[in-house]
Amino acid sequence: QQQVRQSPQSLTVWEGGTTVLTCSYEDSTFNYFPWYQQFPGEGPALLISILSVSDKKEDGRFTTFFNKREKKLSLHIIDSQPGDSATYFCAASDANYNVLYFGSGTKLTVEP
Amino acid sequence: GPKVLQIPSHQIIDMGQMVTLNCDPVSNHLYFYWYKQILGQQMEFLVNFYNGKVMEKSKLFKDQFSVERPDGSYFTLKIQPTALEDSAVYFCASSNRLGGAETLYFGSGTRLTVL
Numbered sequence: 001q002q003q004v005r006q007s008p009q010s011l012t013v014w015e016g017g018t019t020v021l022t023c024s025y026e027d028s029t030f031n032y033f034p035w036y037q038q039f040p041g042e043g044p045a046l047l048i049s050i051l052s053v054s055d056k057k058e059d060g061r062f063t064t065f066f067n068k069r070e071k072k073l074s075l076h077i078i079d080s081q082p083g084d085s086a087t088y089f090c091a092a093s094d095a096n097y098n099v100l101y102f103g104s105g106t107k108l109t110v111e112p
Numbered sequence: 113g114p115k116v117l118q119i120p121s122h123q124i125i126d127m128g129q130m131v132t133l134n135c136d137p138v139s140n141h142l143y144f145y146w147y148k149q150i151l152g153q154q155m156e157f158l159v160n161f162y163n164g165k166v167m168e169k170s171k172l173f174k175d176q177f178s179v180e181r182p183d184g185s186y187f188t189l190k191i192q193p194t195a196l197e198d199s200a201v202y203f204c205a206s207s208n209r210l211g212g213a214e215t216l217y218f219g220s221g222t223r224l225t226v227l
Contacts, residue, residue, distance in 0.1 A: 034215075043116070043203050043218030044155065089155060098168045100216060102147075102155040 003027060004092050006103030014111055019077035021106045023090035026071065030092040034100070035064060035075050038087045047088070048075070080110045114138040118204050118219035119186075126227050130192035133222045135204030137187055144187045145205040145216065146179065148172060155203065161187065191224075199226045 006023045013019050023033075031052040036044035050057045050064045050073070057064050063076045077084055090103040117136040125131050137144055146158040159169040161179050176195070181187040187206075191198055201221040 036218075041220065043205075043220050045218065046215045049215075091155075098160060099157050099170070100145075101157065104154040 002104075003030075003101035004090060004103040006090050006106060008106055009104070010107040010109070012109045012111060013080050015080060015082060017080050017110075019075075019080045019084070019108060019110075021075040021088055021090070021108070022072065023074070023092075023103050024070075024072045025092050025101075027092070027094065028071070029094040030101075031095055032093045033064070033066060033073050034091050035062075036089045036091060036102075038089065038105075044089055077108075080108075082110045082112050084108060085110050114141075114217050116204055116206055116217050116219035118202075118222050120222060121220065122223045122225070124225045124227065125194060127196055128193045130190065131194055131224060133189040133191075133202050133204075133224070134186040135188065135206075135219060137204065137206030138217055141206035141208055141217070143207045143209065144179075144181065145207075146189050147203045147205065147218075149201045149203060149221070150199075158189075158202075194224075194226045196226050199224060 004025050034049035035047045037047040038044040048059045048062050048064050050066050055066050061078050066073045087105045087107045089105045091100050093100045119134045144161040147155045148158055149155050157170050158173045160167045176191055178190045201223045203218050203221045205216040205218045207216045
């Protein structure tokens with residue numbers, strides 16, 4: 001059973017546009033939700049994260065939203081840039097923090 | 113930022129052979145992880161390791177897999193014997209604290225090809 005579901009699988013946006021990635025999860029004990037960015041040939045790197053006590057966290061052009069009732073989260077990238085082209089993974093863990101479950105990833109392409 | 117180094121970056125071996133993947137974690141980190149990624153898809157948790165012991169492992173962490181970090185040196189993943197389905201990119205990660213709000217730092221991965 002996949003713990004974290006992510007969509008879309010791939011996405012192309014124009015430079016300057018807004019990117020929206022979404023994830024959902026089943027386990028109500030999850031309370032930590034990071035987003036990781038991965039460039040080809042590299043390991044994932046933390047982009048932004050949110051705890052379940054919050055519904056929004058912003059870091060520059062990146063904002064993550066969390067909806068506890070619907071068990072959904074999203075990542076918004078405003079003013080998308082070609083350098084944002086990468087694969088984005090949402091992830092989730094519970095308070096024990098023993099395991100970080102990853103979504104299947106979204107390959108984002110930002111066209112100039 | 114902090115770097116996790118993985119050696120080698122690519123390894124090709126014949127099915128049935130033993131392979132050891134090496135990870136040099138961030139120097140002050142105490143928690144270590146291995147993840148498996150097939151064809152750039154989902155990262156699958158294999159195992160986490162703390163204070164010389166496996167804390168938790170997934171069903172992907174088969175009996176042929178083992179991890180250790182002798183005397184604070186490399187954190188290693190050993191597969192013996194290897195199988196075709198072990199072909200994947202293996203990522204090592206480390207953190208100061210067991211997940212949570214603490215960041216997992218990932219290496220660049222070792223691409224393992226089992227022939």
